[in-house]
Amino acid sequence: xxxxxxxxxxxxxxxxxxxxSAGPPQARGTSPGVIGEEVAVPTQAPHVPPPIxxxxxxxVTVSLExxxxxxxxxxxxxxxxxxxxxxxxxxxIRIREGDQVEFHLNNHQNNKMPHNIDLHAxxxxxxxxxxxxxxxxxxxxxxxxALNPGLFVYHCATAPVGMHIGNGMYGLILVEPKEGLPPxxxxxxxxxxxxxxxxxxxxEGLQQFDMIKAVDERxxxxxxxxxxxxxxxxxxxxxxxxxxxxxxxGNGGPNLVCSFHVIGEIFDAVYQEGGxxxxxxxxxxxLIPAGGAAIVEFRVDVPGTYVxxxxxxxxxxxxxxxxxxxxxxxxxxxxxxGKEVDASYLGKAAEAGGESEKKLASLKAAVAQxxxxxxxxxxxxxxxxxQKGKGVxxxxxxxxxxxxxxxxxxxxxxxxxxxxxxxxxxxxxxxxGILVGQSDEMVVxxxxxxxxxxxLNYLSDEQIANVLTYVRNSWGNSSDTVAAEEVSRIxxxxxxxxxxxxx
Amino acid sequence: MAALILLVxxxxxxxxxxxxxxxxxxxxxxxxxxxxxADPREVPVRTFCLDILxxxxxxxxxxxxxxxxxxxxxxxxxxxxxxxxxxxxGDLALDTNSPAxxxxxxxxxxxxxxxxxxxxxxxxxxAEWEYAASASPTRADGENDAEFKRQVLEWYARPxxxxxxxxxxxxxxxxxxxxxxGLVWEWVxxxxxxxxxxxxxxxxxxxxxxFCGNGTQGAKDLGNYPAFMRxxxxxxxxxxxxxxxxxxxxxKDL
Numbered sequence: 201x202x203x204x205x206x207x208x209x210x211x212x213x214x215x216x217x218x219x220x221s222a223g224p225p226q227a228r229g230t231s232p233g234v235i236g237e238e239v240a241v242p243t244q245a246p247h248v249p250p251p252i253x254x255x256x257x258x259x260v261t262v263s264l265e266x267x268x269x270x271x272x273x274x275x276x277x278x279x280x281x282x283x284x285x286x287x288x289x290x291x292x293i294r295i296r297e298g299d300q301v302e303f304h305l306n307n308h309q310n311n312k313m314p315h316n317i318d319l320h321a322x323x324x325x326x327x328x329x330x331x332x333x334x335x336x337x338x339x340x341x342x343x344x345x346a347l348n349p350g351l352f353v354y355h356c357a358t359a360p361v362g363m364h365i366g367n368g369m370y371g372l373i374l375v376e377p378k379e380g381l382p383p384x385x386x387x388x389x390x391x392x393x394x395x396x397x398x399x400x401x402x403x404e405g406l407q408q409f410d411m412i413k414a415v416d417e418r419x420x421x422x423x424x425x426x427x428x429x430x431x432x433x434x435x436x437x438x439x440x441x442x443x444x445x446x447x448x449x450g451n452g453g454p455n456l457v458c459s460f461h462v463i464g465e466i467f468d469a470v471y472q473e474g475g476x477x478x479x480x481x482x483x484x485x486x487l488i489p490a491g492g493a494a495i496v497e498f499r500v501d502v503p504g505t506y507v508x509x510x511x512x513x514x515x516x517x518x519x520x521x522x523x524x525x526x527x528x529x530x531x532x533x534x535x536x537x538g539k540e541v542d543a544s545y546l547g548k549a550a551e552a553g554g555e556s557e558k559k560l561a562s563l564k565a566a567v568a569q570x571x572x573x574x575x576x577x578x579x580x581x582x583x584x585x586x587q588k589g590k591g592v593x594x595x596x597x598x599x600x601x602x603x604x605x606x607x608x609x610x611x612x613x614x615x616x617x618x619x620x621x622x623x624x625x626x627x628x629x630x631x632x633g634i635l636v637g638q639s640d641e642m643v644v645x646x647x648x649x650x651x652x653x654x655x656l657n658y659l660s661d662e663q664i665a666n667v668l669t670y671v672r673n674s675w676g677n678s679s680d681t682v683a684a685e686e687v688s689r690i691x692x693x694x695x696x697x698x699x700x701x702x703x
Numbered sequence: 704m705a706a707l708i709l710l711v712x713x714x715x716x717x718x719x720x721x722x723x724x725x726x727x728x729x730x731x732x733x734x735x736x737x738x739x740x741a742d743p744r745e746v747p748v749r750t751f752c753l754d755i756l757x758x759x760x761x762x763x764x765x766x767x768x769x770x771x772x773x774x775x776x777x778x779x780x781x782x783x784x785x786x787x788x789x790x791x792x793g794d795l796a797l798d799t800n801s802p803a804x805x806x807x808x809x810x811x812x813x814x815x816x817x818x819x820x821x822x823x824x825x826x827x828x829x830a831e832w833e834y835a836a837s838a839s840p841t842r843a844d845g846e847n848d849a850e851f852k853r854q855v856l857e858w859y860a861r862p863x864x865x866x867x868x869x870x871x872x873x874x875x876x877x878x879x880x881x882x883x884x885g886l887v888w889e890w891v892x893x894x895x896x897x898x899x900x901x902x903x904x905x906x907x908x909x910x911x912x913x914f915c916g917n918g919t920q921g922a923k924d925l926g927n928y929p930a931f932m933r934x935x936x937x938x939x940x941x942x943x944x945x946x947x948x949x950x951x952x953x954x955k956d957l
Binding site: 268269270280309310311312313314333334335336337338358359360363408409411 | 786856857859860861862863865928931932934935936938939940941944945946947948
């Protein structure tokens with residue numbers, strides 16, 4: 201029967217439903233008002249397909265391919281992602297209210313698992329899950345009518361559901377209302393999700409799914425768009441001063457609720473929970489449930505880098521839930537004077553390492569000693585340190601010191617061209633400052649700075665060595681490297697700060 | 704009555720005569736991982752024999768040599784879909800992606816069943832397969848062996864390899880069986896019974912029980928994700944499907 205219907209719809213394809221009223225009744229055919237056919241072109245995050253220009257419903261064919269792929273979760277960390285379309289989050293699908301959708305789910309032949317799709321935009325049991333249940337190397341087709349406009353999550357609903365979602369099987373489908381959405385200058389797609397790896401945050405190598413952490417809801421990673429750093433540095437989203445920006449923000453979960461916030465912006469309008477009414481204005485932080493979405497809109501008035509976070513803030517700075525919006529254009533000193541200081545972020549103080557870590561550290565020290573005796577390797581090693589250090593900087597330091605190290609006048613000392621940073625006499629004080637915090641006055645390039653810096657001793661010796669090597673060799677700075685062993689030695693010699701600085 | 708006694712004595716007489724390449728699995732109880740309210744909590748499994756290794760490409764090549772209607776070009780689409788033996792070079796030729804000692808895959812339930820019959824054997828049931836596969840290398844109740852469970856889960860977390868490893872490379876379990884985990888999925892005779900009572904999947908509505916909210920209600924041990932995945936996998940199959948990492952092994956009554 202299914203085959204028969206499929207054949208009929210194929211046969212009717214050239215007719216284009218312009219004269220549906222006159223045509224023969226179809227088995228599962230097009231509803232009244234559905235005119236023409238098109239093929240949806242879903243996009244990878246952070247991109248969004250263009251607004252729909254049609255003023256009528258159409259028959260839309262949507263195809264998604266499920267791939268199980270090993271990809272980057274963080275620098276040096278890989279994970280086997282289960283994806284809709286090859287990336288996390290899944291491709292963004294844009295259709296119009298009333299559209300008749302013919303959905304094809306293709307499960308790549310090299311996949312291990314069966315998969316399906318539950319689109320929250322579908323009215324019907326399972327949201328398409330049962331009808332799209334597909335073995336590896338097979339393909340399923342089902343059709344639905346987009347009755348309700350809004351921004352909807354889709355996800356895999358194959359047992360065990362938590363694992364399929366936890367491995368990255370979610371995305372967004374926008375059903376544009378008949379009247380369309382108000383025009384904006386930029387549209388972007390973000391989706392939060394957690395990853396439950398056996399290793400802790402940053403532990404290198406191919407990481408496996410940890411079902412115990414997933415059940416306990418203790419993810420080492422909470423990220424936007426499938427990986428730590430997928431929206432920072434040169435992957436940041438962009439806009440120009442004066443433009444209106446619309447973000448389609450989803451939350452795949454599987455467990456956590458997202459407190460979505462853009463540091464330094466106020467949402468002019470929020471379509472809460474992905475509905476079609478901009479029912480709230482002037483919002484700082486909007487809550488996005490797991491398996492839910494929101495549309496936020498704001499005009500960018502001041503140039504600079506705006507940091508998008510899950511304001512459950514440890515997730516942002518310690519687990520990866522952080523992205524950037526870079527805004528170019530002329531300053532507007534009336535709106536913003538330039539003294540940008542975000543709230544101080546006080547990181548946790550990690551416990552000292554165990555026996556195995558100490559053993560590893562001594563072995564690594566031996567390797568490093570060998571390497572240092574070879575100048576060619578040392579040069580390459582410096583480049584590696586700079587690259588790795590950039591990742592640490594863009595995750596941890598840039599919020600205060602700014603992405604290009606220029607600091608904030610009178611508040612945060614610059615790193616670029618800093619005489620203090622490059623003076624050999626300060627080397628140990630700087631390392632210690634990162635480990636235990638920095639509260640003494642400091643004179644940099646002739647100016648006095650009084651703001652304290654919080655301890656960042658949850659960073660590993662290697663991370664501290666790398667970030668220092670990065671800042672000492674970036675933005676025109678040129679200096680030598682800092683070795684992890686040096687940080688390690690100073691850490692040993694320095695009493696740890698209190699576990700909780702508020703106590 | 705006499706016949707019954709005869710049967711019992713025959714069974715006793717045969718005990719210990721395990722066919723070559725097979726291992727005897729002692730009788731026991733299988734507790735279904737997933738069941739509806741109407742299903743029994745425990746299913747008795749009688750003593751049976753199970754192939755020590757999955758069926759290899761070499762084994763299956765011999766079968767198609769002698770059973771021409773199961774050659775790649777001859778098999779009816781109704782009984783084996785268009786992926787049937789697609790990693791072979793031809794009707795009677797293996798390829799680099801189908802080494803002789805690797806498990807045969809890309810074959811349908813019908814083809815696996817025909818092979819088993821040709822061998823004078825049969826496919827194991829879900830209960831038999833799951834019962835045999837629940838043994839770790841050291842104990843019959845592998846579900847209580849955390850290290851074993853971790854190793855089993857490892858396979859599901861790895862991406863699929865294009866070329867499969869040789870059979871027998873995995874560690875043998877308590878019953879002497881290799882590769883029940885970590886190499887391929889395996890066909891079982893009643894692969895579709897977990898969700899299906901009627902003659903068609905779609906009209907029973909039962910297959911939705913593994914999706915979303917309903918998916919966990921019937922499950923025994925939520926931490927046993929691998930068993931959950933096997934149930935999910937089996938219920939996605941139709942008997943004509945040929946899948947790249949789905950193979951089989953045979954069973955036999957003792």
